[in-house]
Amino acid sequence: MSSFLLSLAIWIPILGALPVFAAGEHKPLVRWTALAVALAGFAVTLPLYFGFDPSQAGMQFVEQRPWIPRFNVEYFLGVDGISVLFILLNSFITVLVVIAGWEVIEEKLAQYMGAFLIMSGLMNGIFSALDAVLFYVFFEASLIPMYIIIGVWGGPNRVYAAFKFFLYTLLGSLLMLVALLWLFLESGGSFNLLEWHQLRIEMLPQMLLFLAFLVAFAVKVPMWPVHTWLPDAHVEAPTGGSVVLAAIMLKLGAYGFLRFSLPIAPDASHYFAPLMIALSLIAVIYIGFVALVQADMKKLIAYSSISHMGFVTLGFFLFNALGIEGALVQMISHGFVSGAMFLCVGVLYDRLHSRQIADYGGVVHTMPKFAGFLVLFAMANAGLPATSGFVGEFMVILGSVKVNFWIGLAAATTLILGAAYTLWMVKRVLFGPVANPQVAALEDINAREFLFLALLALCVLAMGVYPYPITEVMHASVDNLLKHVAVSKL
16 A cells, blocks of 8 residues: 655654744644644554554555655655654654643753654654664664754753763664674675565574674663663653653664564574563563662653563564563553653652652652552553553563563563562652642643543553554564564575
């Protein structure tokens, strides 16, 4: 099925940032223009989902035309059941980020909104690019607006955090560039990802390719031990930056494993699976304990994200449908839940200008509506049944048990650790007596804050109660990937 929907999903937010910049210091115009562009960007992604044929495993909504003919570089876009959901999630989160920053950002509002819109379009490009050069351009360009968002609107150590974020992710990507150039030569001068998936590559080059992609994508996820940039970036980023970082940017590395590592180097993927499972379990268990001792709410949720993303990489390298589909469901759920948790922290920070758990206590007495939302999202973060957080984790645990009981048992510890650090934070922040006069003076959420928290709450509950509309879309593509990876390329 061919259309211009993917191009619209990419370029409406990017080009729509121009009138936002042009609005300058006229803040009401900036806000409404940014919201209109974000809503338009989300609206064009809806037909991608509703027009998607879940029975087809191949690429749909394909656009293909020459870009740099001399080097066979094409403007080649398409989505399958794996990528289409992330474009929808990204565009939806962008709308919420615009609403969340409505009254909070006072300095350089036009640049703030414009940066998020540009980043939204670039990330849609990453999820739909089927040409390796196009993918790499979008992949690297997405660093720039996030670097600016952290560096300009972040906290006291924002410059350090922005540089650390940029250097980690850029250096990781350089090895990927070398791998892409080798594949270009190996394929006879093509950057077409679908053609690369059909290459028959010897084991040693496969292993080197896998390791090159691993460095690039592991930093983005981030996997242990290359995760140390994430807590700093989250703590210093403004609320909107933390939301997009957790809900979308962490998914880029995981998506890269499914689009590059597994289909291009299937034999090496099987060879390195024990290593990937071990690193994933370290992230799930060890980082869960690290989250347990955090005094800063944002840092706790950041470590929680690393632990939950460990579940994702674990699911990928189980090589069964339950594992991969569970990991994909976990990615979508994590987008909702972690985004909601960071927005909740932002609501408190806007009032008290503190993220320290010790500065709160008894918030439920002054902010009952907010407390209800935070408890719901905390339960989802801990994997409570009937919330989205349970579905993906349960599927990955089942997939793990099918491979090895002890892997499943180790993975299941996240249900205990997740409940421990999340509920302990909620207990200290929300419950007990009112801790100080500042907490006593807090006002409950307003209509704008209620709107974006309610939308996320609906997504968390709907996905938890009835995940079928999500799993149905990805099923054929996941089965096709598993068949491809099961066939040796040697």
